Structure formats: structure tokens, C-alpha cells
Amino acid sequence: MKRNPMTVTVGVVLILIFLLLLFVFQVRQSEVVVVTTFGKPTRDIVEPGAYFKWPWPIQKVYKFDQRIQVFEDKFEEQLTRDGNNLLTMVYVGWRIKEPQAFFPKFRGGSVVEAERMLESILRSAKNSVVGRHDLADFVNADESRLKFDAIETEIKTLAEAALQTTGAGLHIEFLGLRKLGLPENVTQAVFERMTSERNKLASRTEAEGKAEADKIRSAADSEAAKLLADANAQAIRIRSEGEKIAAEVLPVFEQNPALANFDLRLKALEQSLRERSTLIFDARTPPFDLFNLVQGLTTNRVTR
Numbered sequence: 498m499k500r501n502p503m504t505v506t507v508g509v510v511l512i513l514i515f516l517l518l519l520f521v522f523q524v525r526q527s528e529v530v531v532v533t534t535f536g537k538p539t540r541d542i543v544e545p546g547a548y549f550k551w552p553w554p555i556q557k558v559y560k561f562d563q564r565i566q567v568f569e570d571k572f573e574e575q576l577t578r579d580g581n582n583l584l585t586m587v588y589v590g591w592r593i594k595e596p597q598a599f600f601p602k603f604r605g606g607s608v609v610e611a612e613r614m615l616e617s618i619l620r621s622a623k624n625s626v627v628g629r630h631d632l633a634d635f636v637n638a639d640e641s642r643l644k645f646d647a648i649e650t651e652i653k654t655l656a657e658a659a660l661q662t663t664g665a666g667l668h669i670e671f672l673g674l675r676k677l678g679l680p681e682n683v684t685q686a687v688f689e690r691m692t693s694e695r696n697k698l699a700s701r702t703e704a705e706g707k708a709e710a711d712k713i714r715s716a717a718d719s720e721a722a723k724l725l726a727d728a729n730a731q732a733i734r735i736r737s738e739g740e741k742i743a744a745e746v747l748p749v750f751e752q753n754p755a756l757a758n759f760d761l762r763l764k765a766l767e768q769s770l771r772e773r774s775t776l777i778f779d780a781r782t783p784p785f786d787l788f789n790l791v792q793g794l795t796t797n798r799v800t801r
Contacts, residue, residue, distance in 0.1 A: 519552040529563040529596040531606070532556055541597035561599070561606050565590045565670050568612050570619045572676060575627035583635060584678035585623055587652060591615060595666030602665045611667060615660075622655035635677055638694045649673050 524530050524545050532540040534556050542548060543563065550556045572586040593599045596606075603610040626648055634644040653672040660667050 520549055521547055522550055522558050523547050527562060527564050528560050529593055531559045531596045531600040538597050538600050559600060559606055561593055561596055563593050565592045568615060569675055570616050572678065573620065574680065575624050577627055577632045578629060579631045581632040582680045583627060583632060584680065585627060585674065586676040587619060587623065587672060588675040589619065589672045590670040591667055592670060593666060594668035598664055598666030611665065614665065618656050618659045622652045622659065625655060626651045638698065645674060
């Protein structure tokens, strides 16, 4: 009896596929793997690719997600150093760093149990760190006095140290404060203290503003006094020079009053005609009567 070549080929391919499923497994980029031999973990794999294994019940493969997983603990109450109750919640990013240690620690690698242990560690770390700080480090009208970064770093350091002692194969990638709250019996007192601090800050700012204004006003008064003194000195100097010139000219004017009168009228006329302007005047009114004199001199010259 002849067998169909196609049937044989399909049969061979199916056998190969079955053997591959029994003896080969794949590890993806986002996975870590623990291989057990007769129920005991004997190998862990963190690099992606295809790997050989013995079929069950000799060996069995357990796969876990090695990507960072985010977890938030409960919104719970802690006591600050200055005796105030404070509600806190933190978020943490963690991942499996040592799968062969992680697998037997949590009943075949249960993530739920791992996060339950992580929650207990975070609660202890928060209680310790919050107890080292005053409420003003968490809630303050002055942003420069808040210590969120330092507090988050302290909690993360304590939690990482506690994880090291458990040998659970976990690693904390990041940690931060998710939420802060105050019990009702503390809220009013905190608001009153914040209002008082804000009023002190406003008073200090106002005092600094007034001091700066007084400083500017004092500088302006000093500058004005200096300018006024310079102007007075210059006026005295000009007056002195004028009096000196007048003293030199006065004997001449005393000897010839008519010349003095003529000079004064001429200067008055010069002041009147300094700018371009149209004048309407009585030719008999000094000093404009000089025009009659000029006209008379011109007429006599023409007649001659």
C-alpha cells in the first residue's frame, strides 16, 4: 500500500511541532522566566530568545512580567514629629530583578502577594519618615520650606533596605508622594497657622517695601538738595558777575544820563524783537519811540 507523500510530510511537520512544544520555549522582551526541575527552581532567564527544556513533569516554565509595575498604598494616618496627624499615600514603581528569588517567595510568583508585602514595607517606612518631620515640612505657605524631595528619598531608601533583607528579588525604580491630607480635627488649626504665616509674610513684605521707598525718597531728597544748592550757587555767581559789570558801567551812565536811557531803551527793544513776531504799538511809547528817531535820521540823510 502506497502512502501519499503529502500525508507523510504533514505528519512529519506535526511531529516536529509537537516536539518543539515539548522541548523548546520562548522568552519575550517583556518577560523573565523561572525553570523548575521536579518542582524546584533551577534556572532563571532574563534575556529574550528561544530556550531548551525537558518536558513536564521533569521541568516546568514560569513566566513573569519584568516591566515596571506601579503600585499605590493605602491613604493612612501617621504622626508627625510635632504631634500632628497627617494622611499620606505614596506610589511606587517596582519590578522583578531576581526571578529565581521571587518565584519561591510568593507561592509560584504571585504579584498580589508581592504587592501585599510591599504595602507593609511602605507603611513602616512612611511611619518612620513622617515621624522625623514637622507638619510644616509637608504643609506650608512658604514653598521654600517644603521638603517633599527629601521625604520621598528617605522613604525610598528605607523601603529598599527592607526589601534587601527579605530576599524577595524585587527592586524599587521610583517612589513619590501621591496624596496628602489632614484629619478634620487638625484642618482648622493648620489653616489658622497658614493664615498667620501668610500675614507675617505680607507684613514683612510691606515693611521691606516701605524701607525701600524711604531709601528712594531719601536719595531723591538728597539729590534735589544738591541740585538746588548748585543752582543757588550758580545764581549767586551770575548775580555777582552782573553786579560787577554794572559797577563798571555805572560811572559812565552817571556822567551821561541820556546815554544810559538810550541804552536801556535799546536793550528793551532788542528783547521785544528777539523772536519773529508781528508788533502793534504806539510809536510814542518807549522803547518803540526809537523807530521815530531812526526814521528821522534816515529822512535827514536823504534830504541832504
